[in-house]
Amino acid sequence: MSGNMNITLKVWRQKNSNAKGELAEYKVGDVSPDMSFLEMFDVLNERLVSENNEPIAFDHDCREGICGMCSMFINGRPHGPKEGITTCQLHMRSFKDGDTIVVEPWRAQAFPVIKDLIVDRTAFDRIIAAGGYISVNTGNAQDANNIAISKDNADEAFAAAACIGCGACVAACKNASAMLFVSAKVSQLALLPQGQPEKQTRVLSMVAQMDAEGFGACTNTGACEAECPKGISLKNIARMNREYLGAQLCSEKM
């Protein structure tokens, strides 16, 4: 696949987590407007390898917008200029011939850079491990529709569960706050009957872990919701605040 666009890239290069990084400039020619942003990086990387240079390290996996791995901060916005998509769903037709594009990794204390554009997002895993699950006994699975769930709640829980944990909310937030992510994970279980028994301990533990990881506090700018590729709503943050304050006041846990 080749085309006629010429792009200048300024990409963050950093050898490892301890090294000091810097923006490096690359000219990429013959770019097709139908390439995805990651395919453009593939082309550049093949050239770098053929020239015996170190290719640019970046995260990617499914390349269809559901895994949440691709994590580039493009021209000042997570996942680039379009709304409701991940970087792999961004195409070069969203740019103009001759454009200069600045690509940086997610920036947050809790997301240290591993190499180039790859950051360590295991802080999210530790928040989930702190309480983002339900405990079930082993044994036979019960009948699928044994527990009645209202359509409204099911829809809302599903909308929250659409979060793919990509970290764009943290990247976009001026405070590097993870509240949209954590609130989606709290909400998807708080809205369902299966989530009720551990409702209070869940929100307390997850928020404590979120704070321990070094994410910032929410100032309700709404940047996270605007940049979320899955359209997770700010309502979830309000729900988490309710759940948290309620659990602090009502739970038996001292």
Place this chain on the structure above:
Amino acid sequence: MNWLSKMFSSSIGQKFIMSITGLFLISFLVVHCFLNALIFLNDGGRVFNMGAKFMSTNPVIRIVEIVLFAGLLLHIIRAFILMNLNNKSRPIKYAVTNGKANSKWYSRSMGLLGTLLLLFLIIHLRHFWVPTKIALFSGNEHNSFEELKEIFSNPIFVAIYELGVISLFYHLMHGFQSAFQTLGLNHSKYTPFIQTCGKLYSFIIPFIFALMPLAIFMGFIK
């Protein structure tokens, strides 16, 4: 009481303090604004001075004043602690950011707007609150209305007050609705109402405040 200190030191707990104290200050501004608006009666400050006297001598108001200062200090100190925490959460900044693509500038600048308001407040308290207190404790008669006219005869002070009011407008434009979101009050039934109220409040109160120095400076209030 371990749980209580844990709650108020958590990110959500700290935001809760900002929200409650913010709403309290919003309610105070209503009283402040309407008492000051008595100058528009244009009666040589007679009713205005009665209001000022009541506010500076009534024992209930004295206690409320202490609560007000406590709320104000909590709001300010907690804001600086949160600003520090939030700055530390992103030690290496982006080379390029495009904030206007996803949020309002005043939502992202609450710290800056708040700092401007704090500077304004220091000047404001020095102008009006300190002289009233000095008069109260020395037992002298104090004419707040004459003081108002004297200060707002200076165009520099008029400009400072107008800038303070503009900062207040933007601070409220974000703060009013944000306080409800922090408390967990976000629902399709009443959130649009809260947001409209927030915009109306943010405009009306600072607008009335903005008229006062101008009206006095231009000589409409005698």
